[in-house]
Amino acid sequence: MMKMKKISFTLNGVEKEFEIDPNERLLALLRRNGYKGTKYGCLEGACGACTVIMDGKAVASCLVFAFQAQGRSIVTIEGLGDGPELHEIQQALIDEGAVQCGYCTPGMVLSAKAMFDENPTPDEETIKVQMDGNLCRCTGYEKIWSAMKKVSASHRNGGKR
Amino acid sequence: MKIHDFVFATKISEACELLRKTGESAYLIAGGTSTFFVKSRAPRNVIDINRLPLKGIAKKDGVFKIGACTTVNELMKYKAAGWVLNRVALRFVNQQVRNISTIGGNVAKVFYWCDFPVALRVLEGTLTLTGSATHRVKISEVFHNITAQKAAFKNAILEYIEIPQLTKGMGFGYAKETRTSEGFSSVTAAAFVQVEHGLIADVRIALGAVLPFPLRMFDLEASLKGKKADRSAVEGMNFQKLDKYNLTPREGMTPEYCRHLVEVKIADVVSAALAEATGGSL
Structure with missing residues (x-):
């Protein structure tokens, strides 16, 4: 018989408590609690669709047990933006036409956010390394890189962070 | 699990x-x-050790001391x-995986595709393990074979990995072949060389992924020692020495392709290590 246990962590800035099965993945926990911007993809850490930010780092929530979030800070795509106002990364992706089917976009945005939070002005090589875990089958990546370079350039020129 | x-x-x-x-x-x-x-x-009771104070890399007296819970991302970003x-x-x-995976996990739970054990086999150094007592063991002893590796980690916690700093005349080469960039390794190879007076004074070669456990290629190493440290050493490598290993093709490879890939990757890592050791390109 599996033990159900309680854990708590900060989710999008709010302290929350959850009852979990020890085998549950963070991805499944988030989705069954309504955070469906975190997408199911490969379930083996390869595609990046399930990316969330844990303690400031982009992680694949399919390769994190829910219990590993105990006491940590988790940010999902629902935690970005301010009401109708989009986050600058989301806006840059729209401006550059970097969203097609959109399935990879939440993970892409969160990987980018973790990258820009750590380094507001990454160069192209850094962008490609930091975002190598987000696969997109629609865009061919060029417009995504272009959006990221635009955000980086905006920061370099004193834009909002 | x-x-x-x-x-x-x-x-x-x-x-x-x-x-x-x-x-x-x-x-x-x-x-x-x-x-x-x-x-x-089989049902297991997990002990999460990721909150132990075993993170970070420190350099002292020509040795890098790496905490077992240091993430792969921290290893990638560290500069020295x-x-x-x-x-x-x-x-x-x-x-995403580099941000959470640790070097300790990669070393303690050796799957055939694991990356760091292959590199550590050629870099040598030590592991600090704590069980009923704390002891330091040579990487070569722990990774002698799978039985020794399992015995070393049974009822013990890996605290630190220590590896030497490479200095002038030394070189390192590493190659990992995957079908997709995120895929499990099909072939992993690593080499360390030390060159003195234009000759290969020391060489270590390790192979993983095509074997159930990362192994040193002692026969190949012996055939390189004392040779002139240039392209002729790589071109003259006797790959028949690989015949005794039962290589496992991965990702749908044929045995012939697997063998070919192993030879290419070993030549690549030895070339890279020699180039670094001699300060030029081969």
């Missing part, structure tokens, strides 16, 4: 006590990513002369 229960350890002594008390069903996790690929369905594990880290899956 089926997890029955989990606990968190915040001190090494506490983790050791939990390990002892929990017995056979205990399963240590740090980053935990490899746990999702464990095939056994003679530091080479960033090259291994860069080829590690992707950023």
